[in-house]
Amino acid sequence: MPDRSIAVIIPAHNEERHLPACLDAVEAARARYSGALETVVVCNRCTDATEAIARAYGARTIRDESRCLATIRNAGVAASDAEVIVTCDADSRLHPATFGLVVEALEGGAVGGGVDVRFDRRSRGIRCTELLLDLMVRITGVPCGAFWTTRAAFDAIGGFDERLPMSEDLDFGKRLRRWGRARALDYRRLAGAPLLTSARKFDAYGDWSFFRMMVFDALRIRRSLRGDDTDFVDEYFYDFNDRVRRE
DSSP states (O other): OOOOOEEEEEEESSOTTTHHHHHHHHHHHHTTOOSOEEEEEEEOSOOSSHHHHHHHTTOEEEEOOOSOHHHHHHHHHHTOOOSEEEEOOTTEEOOTTHHHHHHHHHHTTEEEEEOOEEESSOOHHHHHHHHHHHHHHHHHSOOOSSOEEEHHHHHHTTSSOTTOSSOHHHHHHHHHHHHHHTTTOEEEEOTTOOEEEOOHHHHHHOTTHHHHHHHHSHHHHHHHHHTSOOHHHIIIIITHHHHHHHO
16 A cells, blocks of 8 residues: 555644644554654634644644634645645544555545544433434435545545535535545545544533534524524634633
8 A cells, every 4th residue: 555645734723722632643643654744733813832832743833813614724735735635623633543544545446534523521412412423424424523535636626615604524525525426436434543522512511512502503503504693603613712711
């Protein structure tokens, strides 16, 4: 199996608490992969030690001040040089086998894909959330978590859609799957390499918050998806770390 150069793109807004574990996981995965690897941390409106931590790990850092995750992710990809792209949020940890499995899948006819998501704290509510997310993957055919694909495919579909204030990841996966299907390339769930992500939003909102959000915040979510109202997306994504730090 030929080695391919890989770029790991990590958006980070005031992530000094979680970024070290994220980068430790990248280093653990690097140790099991013989190809070239670069890490790009996109520092988004950071006022803490995020950038200094990233540089201490040898990551390339760039700054992006937008309030749009699609724009932030695209900026990270544009700053990288590798032929394979892997995205990972700063409060998440890649599985040590990720890079080798990604290249193996791409060599085996995949256009790209995602991974399973597991949370770093257990409870009945969190486990039920994981089961619901797994069901959503079965329905949509688009595993999310850490996305991976070739730079050629990423460029061909135009990257993440910067018109979307949220759900840019699901949209990206759907478009990548369609593009690959037209070329007899499949969109895959990377079996055996789940992404471990923090349960910090459950800590803040409660272990059953995902279910309550689907019921009671459905209208706010729809308005955010349309771009009519940024209240929900600001609270849940772009300003979440700032609010937690103040409390």
